[in-house]
Amino acid sequence: MPELPEVETIVRGLRTVLPGHTIVSVRLGKTDFIEEPLALAELLPGRRIETVERLGKFIRLQLNAGSAAKSPDRPINLLVHLGMTGWLGVRRPEDPVAPHTHVFFELEDGRELRYTDIRRFGQMRMVAGDQIDAFRDSLGQEPLEISAGEFHKRLAGRRARIKALLLDQRVFRGIGNIYADESLWQARIHPARLAARLHSTELGRLRQAIRRVLQHAIADRGSSIATFVDAEGQPGEYQQRHRAYGREGKPCFRCGAKIRRAIVAGRSSYFCPHCQTAPRRARASGKAEARV
Template identity: 40%
Template sequence: MPELPEVEIAARSLASQVTGRTIVGLEHLDWERMLEPLSAEAFAAMISGQCITQVSRRAKWVLLHLANDLTMAIHLRMSGNLTVHYPAEPARTHVHLIIGLDDGRRIFFDDERKFGRVRLLDPDGLAALDAAHGPEPLAETFTAATLAHILAGRRTKIKPLLLDQRLIAGMGNIYASEALWLARLHPLLPAVAIDANGVAALHQAIRAILTQAIEHEGSSLRNYRNGYGRRGQQQDYFLVYDRAGQPCQRCGTTIERVVIAQRSTFFCPVCQLRPEL
């Protein structure tokens, strides 16, 4: 699933191509369940003729802000991609939504698994989406003290806690595993058991790994592409994720894989000592 870095790059690469363009209309939709909760007819009527004034990101949502004060909020989920194409370029098999622009180009929403979702939000709906998510981990206001406050008193294991979008926005399975390795914290460690030094290390690790992943335009393990159709490169720099059976880059111990909260989790059993539970 695209996480914060991938969604950030998706938003940036869309912004550079479609900001200031006017939506001509909804050209294609063959999976109406993508739309929440509007019908295709209502959705088409509300976006047609609207200028895209800005493209941004909140958590794992790409936000296309329209001139009529509506915001098209798009969640890529497991396999979604948003790419911009010229008129002669044919749509691939899994392109379920096409939005036409005034210069003849089209925005494709390619989603093999059909889990992606599109919402059209008024200002109150956008505020509700914002309120449903925790702080952005790359914001200046996300300090070590902020993270300490989030962790305080919680007996939840740190790995699933990092994936809770209500607590920290945009973190996902890949970068949670990477950050915990950087911080030398075991994924099963209860959040409340992390001391001040551990919180500081985790805060630094989260920001470092997300920043690096954005610099490398995200991770492309399967479907992910940016708005130009290019793959990310962060998978070439993985420290622990998807490296089970390979040596730890710090100590040489074999990386292990476990399933925590139904997610594959990768860690070094020496660098990240298992807590006494």
């Protein structure tokens, strides 16, 4: 499931092979995950890919103004969200087409940029060149760039559970279920704690944990659970370093207690019941562990 490290891995791969190349045609399969498929197929041909960038979990392809004959004389951004099972990469036309490949961008050198997505939870949309700042502002801060002061400010006073806030892309962009759990385990904070109740030492620990976890995961080219592979088709390694996610019943790497799973913020959440102390109310009612 692509979160920040997986998307970063894909982006780094694409960055070495896409910039400078021009889209000559677009072929579409199923389009229910594309905002305006007809406009996409019409407006992209003739445009050159200038840069490839990650914005949270979105991949941004910055496209030039293109040939005036075919398209409005304005730069466009193609935004791709990989959802749960999305993949974006470059192949040659003779390479076998993976099942559930729904978009082909034919490039001027004959290669194809392909989008594959089994469950089609991904998204594809265009954003005008002058709207990209507004789009970026609609997302939260990059967790790898945020200062300690901003991090505290974003969470201070919030009465939602910390796990819910970590997953909220308007608060921080790019963190998903796996890295939320890994960061909370690292910081020794229970996912059901209310953000407003976290002490500043805990917030500092959490920010550092998020940075450490994401940086290590990027270095390992992401976590491959089920389907993730990078732009070249290689799986990541970070799943071997998971300390909480997916480890229900297995011993905590710190204290040996059995990792528990509970639903927090509507998501499977894995944590150590010994190292990550439950908030008082959840402990009293058994709520944090009630729904398993």
